[in-house]
Each structure stands twice: as C-alpha cells, then as structure tokens.
Amino acid sequence: MYYVFKDLFFPPVSEADEEGILAIGGDLNPERLKLAYTSGVFPWFNEGEPVLWWSPDPRMVLFLDELIVSKSMRNVLNRNQFKVTFNQNFLEVISNCQKIKREGQDGTWISNEMIDAYCQLHKEGMAKSVEVWQDEVLVGGLYGIDLGHVFCGESMFSKVSNASKVAFIALVQSLKEENYKLLDCQVYNPHLESLGCREIDREEFMSILENKKL
Incomplete structure (x- = not known):
C-alpha cells in the first residue's frame, strides 16, 4: 500500500488492492485531486479518517449510447415539469449531496473539507x-x-421523485x-445499472481515460 505524504504522486493503478484501494493519506489539495482523476483515481473516505484513494477493478461506467x-421516464x-441548468449553483448541489439521507448509509462521505476542495475545482472549471x-x-x-473526454460522476441527490434521473439524463x-467517450460512475450499484451503466475492466477504463481507445 502506498502512503501519500506531501509529494504529488500516485503509483500505477495496477497496484491497488483487491478492494480497489491504491493509496492512503495526503490531502484534498486541488492539484492532488487533478492528478488523481487524470490518473484514474478518486478519493472516498469517512470524515475524520485518512484519505483513501481508489481505483477499483472492475469500474462502473456508462457508454453514452447505452x-x-x-x-415512464420519457413521460x-x-x-x-422540471427545468435543468448547468453550473448555476455548484455549492448548493454538493451541499445537498452531503445532506441527503441515503438508504443503507449512516452519515455521508462528503466532508466540509471535500466541499471546499471541489468548490475550488469548480472555480477552475474542472468540477461541474x-x-x-x-x-x-x-x-x-x-x-x-x-x-474533457470523460466525465467522472461523483454524487447526485433528489428531493422529489425522478429529479436525480432527470439530471443524469440531461448530463448524458x-x-x-x-462527443465525450464515457461517463465514469466508479463503483456498481443497481440504480446506475438500471440507467444502462455496466462494469468494465480497469485496464479498458484506463485505455479510454488515456485516449488510447477512441
């Protein structure tokens, strides 16, 4: 297991353990986050614990044509009945993703530190x-x-029936x-599967991410 300190470096994703954990530690510095996502890595951890950096195999994705x-959703x-906008209120969206209660989850993995970090990336045009x-x-x-060619989905919320699905469909x-190649959904869940997402090998995902497979 690689331990992250002050250096901006991640090992090859092939070194992740069976769960998909590649590295532990470090912080949510915007430069580290940029390196993570462009390297096929994302943070996912509980507040008060060290940052865990993940690159799971297989990877849940949506090929946009699928x-x-x-x-009922077409109806x-x-x-x-809904209006959709893009990048009009990033802070409110991520804050709602933090607060929304989810079945089977006690609390949230979206910490205030994470909100600050992603809001900074939003100001830089990378988080949307x-x-x-x-x-x-x-x-x-x-x-x-x-x-730019892959969108890495992080979280979504819904206060009324179908609202998050409307957001997902509008994004796709x-x-x-x-002409994006892929929507990265990170890990499996049945709701995403119902929308057409499926698991692919990490190697295939990395090939697309690195623009080797067009």
Whole structure:
C-alpha cells in the first residue's frame, strides 16, 4: 500500500488492492485531486479518517449510447415539469449531496473539507454541476469532474421523485452532443445499472481515460 505524504504522486493503478484501494493519506489539495482523476483515481473516505484513494477493478461506467430511458421516464421528461441548468449553483448541489439521507448509509462521505476542495475545482472549471428545478426550487442535481473526454460522476441527490434521473439524463445528452467517450460512475450499484451503466475492466477504463481507445 502506498502512503501519500506531501509529494504529488500516485503509483500505477495496477497496484491497488483487491478492494480497489491504491493509496492512503495526503490531502484534498486541488492539484492532488487533478492528478488523481487524470490518473484514474478518486478519493472516498469517512470524515475524520485518512484519505483513501481508489481505483477499483472492475469500474462502473456508462457508454453514452447505452443510456436507458424508461417509458415512464420519457413521460416525465415530456411533461416538462422540471427545468435543468448547468453550473448555476455548484455549492448548493454538493451541499445537498452531503445532506441527503441515503438508504443503507449512516452519515455521508462528503466532508466540509471535500466541499471546499471541489468548490475550488469548480472555480477552475474542472468540477461541474447539473441542477434540476421545480417551481424555481432546487429539487435535484449532480456534480462531478470534467476531464474533457470523460466525465467522472461523483454524487447526485433528489428531493422529489425522478429529479436525480432527470439530471443524469440531461448530463448524458450534453456529453453525447460534445462527443465525450464515457461517463465514469466508479463503483456498481443497481440504480446506475438500471440507467444502462455496466462494469468494465480497469485496464479498458484506463485505455479510454488515456485516449488510447477512441
């Protein structure tokens, strides 16, 4: 296991353990975060514990042409009950992702330190958000890291039914229009699978990330 101190360095992702943990320690300095995402690594840890840096194998991703929009979701979209914006209120989106209660989870992994770090990346144009509004109230959204050809999804929230799905679909449609290769969803969950996401080998993911497979 590699221990991160002050140096801006990550070992090859192939050195991650069976769980996907590649390194421990360090901080959420924006430069370290930039290096992490461009290296196929992301932070995921509990507040008060050392930062854990992950590169799981397999990796959950969405190939944009494989997005699944159910008939019921198409009906929701056609009713135009939501308004979608991009990068209009990043702080509120990530703050809601921190506060929202999730089934099977006690607390949140999004610390105040993490919010500060990602807000800095947002100011630099690397972290982006999607907002979903209903009657001028923010009811859903998501945020992630934009690498220019791959978007790394971090978290999403929903205060009313379907709002996070609307954000997800809007993001995918936008990425597809701009010829992105992939939406990185990091690790498996059944909700993502229902939207068309699937697991691929880390080697394949890294090949796409490094623009070796177009």
